[in-house]
Amino acid sequence: MPLKKKLHYISKQLVEFTCSDGRQPMLLFMEKPSKKLYPEYYNVIDRPIDMLMIEANIKNDRYSSVDEMVSDFRLMFSNCRQFNEEGSMIYEDANLLERVLNEKLKELNSCYERKTPMKTFKPAKSRQLTPFEQKLRTLYDAIRDFRDQKANRQLALIFMKLPSKTEYPDYYELIKNPIDMERIAHKLKNGVYSSVNELASDFILMFDNACKYNEPDSQIYKDALILQRVCLQTKQMLREDDDAVPDVPAAVQELLLNLFTTVYNHQDEEGRCYSDSMAELPEHDEASNGEKVRAISLDLVKRRLDKGLYKRLDHFQQDMFAVFERARRLSRTDSQIFEDSVELQAYYIDQRDILCRNTLLSPALNFTRDTMTTSVELVKQCKLLQENDEDDETRLA
Numbered sequence: 001m002p003l004k005k006k007l008h009y010i011s012k013q014l015v016e017f018t019c020s021d022g023r024q025p026m027l028l029f030m031e032k033p034s035k036k037l038y039p040e041y042y043n044v045i046d047r048p049i050d051m052l053m054i055e056a057n058i059k060n061d062r063y064s065s066v067d068e069m070v071s072d073f074r075l076m077f078s079n080c081r082q083f084n085e086e087g088s089m090i091y092e093d094a095n096l097l098e099r100v101l102n103e104k105l106k107e108l109n110s111c112y113e114r115k116t117p118m119k120t121f122k123p124a125k126s127r128q129l130t131p132f133e134q135k136l137r138t139l140y141d142a143i144r145d146f147r148d149q150k151a152n153r154q155l156a157l158i159f160m161k162l163p164s165k166t167e168y169p170d171y172y173e174l175i176k177n178p179i180d181m182e183r184i185a186h187k188l189k190n191g192v193y194s195s196v197n198e199l200a201s202d203f204i205l206m207f208d209n210a211c212k213y214n215e216p217d218s219q220i221y222k223d224a225l226i227l228q229r230v231c232l233q234t235k236q237m238l239r240e241d242d243d244a245v246p247d248v249p250a251a252v253q254e255l256l257l258n259l260f261t262t263v264y265n266h267q268d269e270e271g272r273c274y275s276d277s278m279a280e281l282p283e284h285d286e287a288s289n290g291e292k293v294r295a296i297s298l299d300l301v302k303r304r305l306d307k308g309l310y311k312r313l314d315h316f317q318q319d320m321f322a323v324f325e326r327a328r329r330l331s332r333t334d335s336q337i338f339e340d341s342v343e344l345q346a347y348y349i350d351q352r353d354i355l356c357r358n359t360l361l362s363p364a365l366n367f368t369r370d371t372m373t374t375s376v377e378l379v380k381q382c383k384l385l386q387e388n389d390e391d392d393e394t395r396l397a
Helices: 003-016 025-029 051-059 066-083 089-112 131-145 155-159 169-174 181-189 196-213 219-237 248-264 274-280 298-306 313-329 336-356 369-396
Strands: 284-286 292-294
Touching: 003 025, 003 051, 003 066, 003 089, 025 089, 025 155, 051 066, 066 089, 131 155, 131 181, 131 196, 131 219, 155 219, 169 196, 181 196, 196 219, 196 298, 219 248, 248 298, 248 313, 248 336, 274 313, 274 336, 298 313, 313 336, 313 369, 336 369
Parallel strands: none
Antiparallel strands: 284 292
16 A cells, blocks of 8 residues: 555544544644643643644655654654643543554554455435435535645544633633534534524634634634635525525625635645734734724734625725735835735735626725735835844944
8 A cells, every 4th residue: 555545544543533422532632732822832842743744744745654654643642741731631632542543553554454345334324304404414514524625634623522621721711602513513413403594603603713712823723714714605505595686795705705714824835824924913003192002913804804894895905905014014124024925915916806807896906916016116115225224233233
């Protein structure tokens, strides 16, 4: 069997492993602890690693053997035991997953190397779903089964189960209406939803909670944006009355969210998100009276988008451009942040034109790439004069 297929097999088995109580322990290992919430972790752990890093290594062919990948898994579990208290749930989960890893390695050697066919099971027959129930099931399945095309990663896995109250008590202080995929599936099974909109509202709540609790540069924040877009697109497709008048405001909201998500998750060839550098900017600006006010940011734009505050493309674009312009104002012309802000704005314009082609007319379309290039060049010239003066003063000092 090809090496990459072996690596994917082991990784998938660990990610999808489910305890008898329905819990998927690997969910807690998908991302390293937040540097903001757990700075001490990075003082204790010399080589942090998480499941997303391992999957990225598989995707980019960085492992030359199964043993190399297994070594990273063991490091991840060892880090967990080193940082967490013995007897805690996540400590025991690390032990459990390492045992599962060992079992899967044995299976790989015995079953796959000898080409022994794996057992298959025929699904049990179930009653025929009504057309309405099928619509609800289609929406749920669209979220559950959606995969990242590049890494073939199932984005919904991290949303299956709410964070542990023991490990993340602050989550339940911040999030007033917690919900996860399991709770949504339970409500679906018991016929609680009376419309597609009700089901979609629970999904949107789940994604909003993720964005509210997690940092804007985290993978789960980005995944929540993508799945929120999938939810809205699928809901549009499943409009309950096929003969209904098109919902123009909903279509505009979908377009704006699509545009925001595409730009927010824009990556370079190495898989780095350009938007990550925007998170390094100060959270507040100083007003004329000396008071600190919350600055415009991509996270703030996302919150306004969720509240439905943008009714027009030009108003949305004004805030997006304000984020990029602020990044350039606060950064040197030779900095990563400055370069990333230019790349993101140019990419925004390209994606905006693609999404709006033959569908939406707006004054926002008058701002072109040429307009942006001229604007950026003027800012560069002004800042370079200031930067040269500062460099001269530094050399003299």
